[in-house]
Amino acid sequence: MLLQVEIDEPRCVAAGHCVVAAPEVFDQRDDDGVVILLDANPPGDEHERVREAALLCPAAAILVRDRGGAP
Amino acid sequence: MPEPKVLPIAARAAGCPFDPAAALYESQKDDALQRVKVPSPLLGEFDAVAITRYEDVKSALSDDRLQMGFVFDPDQPRTMLNQPGNLLNYNGADHSRLRRMLTGAFTIKRVRSLRPMIEAIVEARLDALEEEGHGADLVTVFSTPIPTQVICELLGVPYEDRDDFQRRAKVGLDVNTTREEQIQNLKDMDAYMATLVAGHREQPGDNLLGGVVRDYGAELSDDELVGIGNMLLIAGHETTASMLSASAALLLENPDQATIMRDEPEAVDGAIEELLRYVAPATIMPRQAAEDFCLRDDEVIKQGERVVVSILVANRDAGSGDQDLDVLDVRRPPQPHVTFGYGAHQCLGQQLARMELRVALPALFKRFPGLRLAEPDQKIDYRTTALVFGVNRLPVAW
Numbered sequence: 284m285l286l287q288v289e290i291d292e293p294r295c296v297a298a299g300h301c302v303v304a305a306p307e308v309f310d311q312r313d314d315d316g317v318v319i320l321l322d323a324n325p326p327g328d329e330h331e332r333v334r335e336a337a338l339l340c341p342a343a344a345i346l347v348r349d350r351g352g353a354p
Numbered sequence: 355m356p357e358p359k360v361l362p363i364a365a366r367a368a369g370c371p372f373d374p375a376a377a378l379y380e381s382q383k384d385d386a387l388q389r390v391k392v393p394s395p396l397l398g399e400f401d402a403v404a405i406t407r408y409e410d411v412k413s414a415l416s417d418d419r420l421q422m423g424f425v426f427d428p429d430q431p432r433t434m435l436n437q438p439g440n441l442l443n444y445n446g447a448d449h450s451r452l453r454r455m456l457t458g459a460f461t462i463k464r465v466r467s468l469r470p471m472i473e474a475i476v477e478a479r480l481d482a483l484e485e486e487g488h489g490a491d492l493v494t495v496f497s498t499p500i501p502t503q504v505i506c507e508l509l510g511v512p513y514e515d516r517d518d519f520q521r522r523a524k525v526g527l528d529v530n531t532t533r534e535e536q537i538q539n540l541k542d543m544d545a546y547m548a549t550l551v552a553g554h555r556e557q558p559g560d561n562l563l564g565g566v567v568r569d570y571g572a573e574l575s576d577d578e579l580v581g582i583g584n585m586l587l588i589a590g591h592e593t594t595a596s597m598l599s600a601s602a603a604l605l606l607e608n609p610d611q612a613t614i615m616r617d618e619p620e621a622v623d624g625a626i627e628e629l630l631r632y633v634a635p636a637t638i639m640p641r642q643a644a645e646d647f648c649l650r651d652d653e654v655i656k657q658g659e660r661v662v663v664s665i666l667v668a669n670r671d672a673g674s675g676d677q678d679l680d681v682l683d684v685r686r687p688p689q690p691h692v693t694f695g696y697g698a699h700q701c702l703g704q705q706l707a708r709m710e711l712r713v714a715l716p717a718l719f720k721r722f723p724g725l726r727l728a729e730p731d732q733k734i735d736y737r738t739t740a741l742v743f744g745v746n747r748l749p750v751a752w
């Protein structure tokens with residue numbers, strides 16, 4: 284399964300939940316803490332953590348889309 | 355329509371200070387949103403829609419149409435609800451502009467780098483407890499100094515000044531004060547912070563306030579800098595201190611849970627989340643609807659209506675449904691909670707608060723494995739009437 288991750292940067296309130304939940308996929312900018320997307324198509328073993336991040340994000344700044352079956 | 359009843363939104367049950375009051379559970383069960391009267395020292399009693407279900411809290415607090423009910427108004431006297439620089443007095447673009455000047459200091463990376471400083475402060479307080487001996491008050495020797503010293507270090511506020519600013523913070527959060535007392539109290543806080551800000555204007559220090567002056571000083575007025583400093587100083591120590599005291603009290607009353615905190619390092623992060631969920635010491639500011647909007651598809655909140663949120667009872671309603679969320683279970687899989695709020699205003703300092711709790715609580719029970727209340731049959735003196743829930747005194751022995 285392919286996962287497409289997008290971030291809505293202006294919405295991000297730099298709460299950092301995404302970095303805790305999925306450190307391989309999200310980081311924060313040093314100067315203002317705003318989310319940095321490290322991997323827009325994370326591998327399968329990251330999917331659960333990415334979904335968790337999207338769920339925890341208080342600003343709904345993480346969008347996760349299923350891209351259907353195997354590539 | 356029946357006359358709305360008075361509903362203190364953080365009310366706790368008479369016999370058990372950790373349980374939400376029955377009226378809050380009733381409101382949660384109601385299929386219609388309840389309109390209630392909310393007592394408030396600053397505003398008198400006001401009418402508001404009460405939000406008590408977890409999912410409703412999340413949708414309401416992340417909806418841009420629901421705004422801070424009290425936006426800074428320069429023509430009104432300064433109060434905690436009317437202060438430039440305080441993030442809780444701003445909405446939308448004005449809010450995120452200010453917030454992003456501060457978020458860099460609270461990233462996961464930055465907070466992790468503070469761990470050694472926090473550990474050193476905690477160790478010193480454990481030594482102080484030991485020195486004080488049996489009967490020492492955990493609130494004054496441990497829970498209050500730790501977050502106070504941490505925020506002083508971070509902000510660059512002299513720790514020697516703590517007696518004055520702690521007293522002013524207490525007054526600021528005490529609901530049993532008059533509006534006049536609140537206005538005078540804020541004047542004193544502002545005067546104190548203004549001296550620190552003036553120092554940074556001259557020569558920006560190597561700390562959070564100094565950094566904000568250096569990076570954004572040209573865009574910010576002295577008034578705004580004073581407001582930012584006061585907000586961080588108060589928010590940074592009162593809530594965390596309360597959370598530490600209340601958690602310690604709760605663990606002393608539940609020794610099996612304290613043992614897990616002490617002996618299972620891998621359980622600590624989850625245990626802290628459970629304590630945060632269960633204790634829920636802080637409250638959410640009242641909001642106001644900027645336009646009509648719908649909650650639960652069919653419940654209309656009208657433009658201009660005020661809205662209050664109960665974190666306490668919403669935290670008992672979260673999760674998937676197979677868990678009894680009215681009991682404390684530090685080993686349960688982490689349950690979502692709104693102890694730090696939700697949406698654009700979700701707590702700026704939450705990662706710092708978590709770090710302080712994760713360092714301090716296990717260390718306390720490790721240093722004093724036999725920690726107990728000082729008196730047999732001691733009744734814990736909970737503070738249930740202030741804006742922030744906590745414990746007044748907690749004498750301990752070991």
Ligand code: HEM
Pocket residue numbers: 441442453505585586589590591593594597634635636637638639640692693694695696698699700701702703704706707
């Ligand atoms: C366990 C400790 C803490 C709890 C329970 C707590 C709780 C909260 C809650 C519920 C809010 C949202 C209020 C609302 O939406 O009306 C909030 C906001 C805030 N908190 Fe905390 N807090 C804690 C610790 C801290 C610390 C350590 C700091 C600072 C160093 C801090 C700084 C702030 C600030 C600046 C805001 C306003 C954010 C904004 O409006 O964008 N808090 N906190």
Ligand code: SF4
Pocket residue numbers: 294295296297298299300301302309311316317318336339340341342343344345
């Ligand atoms: S969890 Fe959401 S708000 Fe927080 S840093 Fe990540 S994207 Fe931003």
